[in-house]
Amino acid sequence: MSPVTNAAIDDDLWSAVGDPTRRRMLDLLLASGSGTSTSLSEQLPVSRQAVAKHLAVLERVGLTRVTPSGRERLYHVDEAQLARAVAQLSAVGEAWDARLARIKRIAETIQRNKK
Amino acid sequence: MSPVTNAAIDDDLWSAVGDPTRRRMLDLLLASGSGTSTSLSEQLPVSRQAVAKHLAVLERVGLTRVTPSGRERLYHVDEAQLARAVAQLSAVGEAWDARLARIKRIAETIQRNKK
């Protein structure tokens, strides 16, 4: 079954979602449907510029898309891509779970054998 | 249900597991049971010192523990803590899934109403 993690393939998605600030931004965007760098920064402990950089990262990996509207730039989550990211997380989690289960099973076998 | 992610509480665990090299190190440790900075670096594209730093990070958050044996320092995964980390990942994934499902449901409702 190939290496446990999907290796280099989606490190970009992982590292995008790996940052706590970006995770919270995604939460906020999911909760309110959309937001701008300014509106998000008001709900976060970081500056508008920091938020803007994060939005650039999220956009680069396709997790968000932007709709310029007047002088505002309205961001919203790309649901399909987020679903993909969730799948990645699940995959890694399940792989580790499987490893842990296997280890446990082996440990029990040893236990049994040395009876 | 509190904010979607578990907020600041376990950012440490997340960021430990967020690094691709560290994820692969965990994979390797799970696969072979244990390893040293040297043995791991041989199976990774980074130097022994880089691996050593990562091991320090993993040890700090409790994901690995170390057993000095002669001149070697043998690391192995702390299964309980890794299970905790997996739970974190699942939690975030499930929360996002729920959000996405809710969005979809709302979208369908709107669709239905404007019949």
Next chain:
DNA sequence: AGCCATGCGCAACCATTGGTTGCACATCGT
């Protein structure tokens, strides 16, 4: 016993990244 090889830690250094502040520019509302 003595010696060389092996495994590790420490320090200096570099690039990237997440954060800041300050400023310039565009757009919207009165």
Next chain:
DNA sequence: ACGATGTGCAACCAATGGTTGCGCATGGCT
């Protein structure tokens, strides 16, 4: 027309993931 608001750009800073080089301790082999 003008001020307030929303963005973008640039300079700068600290932390982090990476490197190389060196010194030290321990273990195995003659």
